[in-house]
Amino acid sequence: MRVSDTSRIFSSLNYLNINDNSMQQILQKLSSNKNINSPDEDPGLAERIMALKNIQVSNSQYLKNSNDAKSMLSITETAADNVKDLLVKSQELLAQANDGALNTDSKEAICSQLDSIIKELVDTGNQSVNNKYIFGGTETTNKPFTINGNPPTSVIYNGNNSDIEYSVSENVDIKVSISGGSLFKNIINDVITARNNISSKNTTATSTTDVQNLDNDLGELLQNITSIGSKSNFIDFNIKRIKNNNIDIDIMRSGIEDLDMAQTITDLNLKENAYKTSLSVMGRYGQLNLADYLR
């Protein structure tokens, strides 16, 4: 093929350009440390990266929600444990009160102990976290329990029995609350009744009905505590699952998106050599001229 000076310069420049371009691409990859910098470089991979990143975004939110759900449940669990202790204490007091040999002073002492237990139960039921009452169902801004009468005759529950759910995974909402209506209301009322029966020396009721009621209450409470525990377990499992999933996804995403440094630096060396060679060839070839050899 005939070679003219313009074609020689044109094609040398072309080769330089090609090498320049591939150098630039590699440098861009190295400086961003990413295999793909914009989706059009590889639409297929980009689509997968976007999908994986979506999962990561929602996973991290669900992880946060799960942790919050867990702390809500553990607050509830602590409160329920507290209630259990108070209930057991009331049962013991009731057993003491049923001792026929007890004098009036002792019974009054028992009553005042029961009074403080009732107060503690109501305080636990009115517990608030982040300025909201956690045992009022979805009525979170009103104090759930108020006591009628002094000495107390009954407790009024101002909340409702709706549950609050947190979203801990896509389309999985989990109940994180137990309304005070189902957890406390009967217990408080039963303790109040028992206290009043002791105070009015209604021994038949105290010895049979009240003991029976408190036993039932304890049974129900234990059931509630178990269900909170199993929810906690589920949340723990969920947290573990999300964490593992995040690790898997990060490994996948990194495999696609992150740069294989060793490979790229080897490529860079190759391209650099090619670039140097094309530069030096152009420099040398360009200097050659027949006129230099004529005398």
Place this chain on the structure above:
Amino acid sequence: MNLALDTAIKALMVNEAAVNVCSNNIANAGTDGYSRQRAIINSDITVNCTDVNKPMGTGATVEDIQRMHDNFLDIQYRNTNSQNSYYSSEYSCLKNIESLTGGLNNNDGNLKAVFNLFWNDMQELSKNPEDKGLRENIKGSAENLCKSFNYLYKNIADIQYQYTQLSEARVTEFNNTLTQLKDLNKKISAAHNNGEGYNDLLDKRDTLLDSLSGLTNITVKKNNDDSITILSSGCTLLSGDYFKKLSVDTSGTMLNLKFNDGTSFNPSQGELGSLIDLVNNKIPDYQDKINTLSIDFMNKFNTIHSSGYGLNGTTGKKFFEGTGAKNMAISDDINNVSNIACSKDGTPGNNEVILDLCNLNSQNIINGGKSSPLDFFDSIVSNLSQETNHCKTEQSNCSVISDSIETKRKSYNGVSLNEETVNMMSYQNAYSTSAKLLQSINSMYDSLLSIFK
């Protein structure tokens, strides 16, 4: 001896002319669009030499100064050049839109990132629906979401406007090129008819045709008088000194190219072809998609939101207002954050409505229930990336082909200094030998004349 003298003088002239051609070539070795020339030297007529009664040659003569140019390579080059500039213009525009969408970066202020932040804030609110601070957060991130939609829409509209402006500039360029080609047609046909040389005009014309091929696909026909007729997509752009002026018609909603006789021009290739495609199809298409996303999301969000209750018992409030991505905004009611509806039954702790709103992210509510908001946005990016990638591949294929044709063309048309040096040497030698010849003939005359002393 007179014959020898004549021949020797002609030899001087012919070689001088040939060196002239060399010198012109060397001078133009770097000129863009220059095609090397060659002196076509033929042996002159044979006459009967009366002295010896034998036919004898009478030296050499310059037949023509030929322009070495391969027209076939021109046709190939211009075809690929039209495609090349079509795809490179499409590529740069789509790449622009792609970068507006934010591509793969989730952490910059692009629509996707803002969307995710909005969702995160909603999730946080779902856990504490009575918290006013979290409600303020939602209001802020919803405002950001609206602004991102507004900006994205406006930026795409700006690109459309810029490309419309660009097409006006290109049409002016197109008209200028054709005006120059028309003038050249006139000059060339006059020179042809008068038998004058016009190699330089041909060089100019080929350069102009090359740049015209970047604007639109062209077919060039050569007429008998060496003038040309240019056709493109069924229209005659130039014939002799007849040419139609092109103008941009933006009176309708579409960008139209119209000749001054009212006919419209729809080039399929070249930068003009791509500009029409971009302004009329591609750009509005992506704008529509962004619009669909915003409208469907807004409607569904508002429907669910208005079914819920705010902190103060209000219900039936819209969250977003606006007719599309262009003017999407949070509604005035939301400025009072207590109006944000999270509750289904009016109790402050109920979060069923806000949970439903959170779930919208992964529900198929966009584009007639075909995809979820996130998937739809990803599919826009994905579509864009595929189209961009396609244009890039096509463009680089075209440029490889056009570069190889251009190399061939330059190697055939271009000046080789080595060749010129060799030619120069040979003509220079011939010239000095011819001079020597004159000297010999002169001494022959001297010898002859000395007889009469």
